[in-house]
Amino acid sequence: MREKIVTGNWKMNKNFPEGINLIQEIIEKGNSTPNVKIIVAPPFLFQYEAFNLLKNTLIGLAAQNCSEQENGAFTGEISAQMLKSAGTQYIILGHSERRSYYHETDQVINLKIKQTLKYDLKPIVCCGELLEEREKNEHFHVIKKQLNGMFEGLSAEQISKLIIAYEPVWAIGTGKTASPEQAQEIHQYIREIIQNSFGGVVAQNISILYGGSCKPSNAKELFEKPDIDGGLIGGASLVADDFIAIAKSF
Numbered sequence: 001m002r003e004k005i006v007t008g009n010w011k012m013n014k015n016f017p018e019g020i021n022l023i024q025e026i027i028e029k030g031n032s033t034p035n036v037k038i039i040v041a042p043p044f045l046f047q048y049e050a051f052n053l054l055k056n057t058l059i060g061l062a063a064q065n066c067s068e069q070e071n072g073a074f075t076g077e078i079s080a081q082m083l084k085s086a087g088t089q090y091i092i093l094g095h096s097e098r099r100s101y102y103h104e105t106d107q108v109i110n111l112k113i114k115q116t117l118k119y120d121l122k123p124i125v126c127c128g129e130l131l132e133e134r135e136k137n138e139h140f141h142v143i144k145k146q147l148n149g150m151f152e153g154l155s156a157e158q159i160s161k162l163i164i165a166y167e168p169v170w171a172i173g174t175g176k177t178a179s180p181e182q183a184q185e186i187h188q189y190i191r192e193i194i195q196n197s198f199g200g201v202v203a204q205n206i207s208i209l210y211g212g213s214c215k216p217s218n219a220k221e222l223f224e225k226p227d228i229d230g231g232l233i234g235g236a237s238l239v240a241d242d243f244i245a246i247a248k249s250f
């Protein structure tokens with residue numbers, strides 16, 4: 001059975017007291033959902049404090065990025081090793097905002113995946129097409145190219161440690177959700193790509209999350225699809241009631 005997962009990507013939101021309150025509220029409201037793994041991904045600032053708050057709960061802790069470098073003179077960067085030592089368990093990698101605003105390529109994301117796995121952290125690896133790519137019917141090609149680039153040099157055992165998130169860029173923060181059929185079609189395709197390169201067991205066991213304007217009102221119909229194993233949630237993860245309502249949509 002694949003793990004059902006709902007991850008809240010806070011992006012660059014919440015000051016320190018607000019963030020701590022949100023984590024406490026999520027623990028209160030979401031710590032009794034054993035059929036779904038709830039993960040919060042606050043900014044770096046919160047990681048150690050969040051680790052202390054979450055350590056005796058069922059809720060997981062993710063960061064939103066890490067450096068592709070091991071350590072050294074890289075001002076402003078945070079390494080996978082540092083995050084591991086602060087209690088982080090998962091790292092979101094290759095989010096479309098990192099790709100578009102910080103010019104991250106599949107090759108850089110590949111290095112970040114390797115750093116993350118080196119420190120026994122679980123990468124939540126994002127892929128997704130732009131609106132113009134979907135309009136030109138290039139979405140299957142784009143997803144395949146992103147996955148092949150990000151998976152370069154990884155073994156089946158390493159791939160089995162990943163969580164994948166399909167996030168069509170045109171659906172992120174726009175209020176335009178992919179239809180359950182559009183999302184299912186790509187999730188199934190991602191599973192096929194993994195099956196062809198890394199085998200059926202890896203493909204059947206890997207969790208593939210949908211992200212893009214997922215909210216309490218549309219989560220259930222998305223999560224009912226056979227290849228959609230949960231969600232990567234942006235805006236709606238900033239309100240504990242909405243986030244937990246999504247997690248309870250299975």
Ligand code: PEP
Nearest residue numbers: 172173211212213234235
């Ligand atoms: C995201 O940024 O990962 C995301 C899915 O955002 P939103 O839910 O706000 O569309």
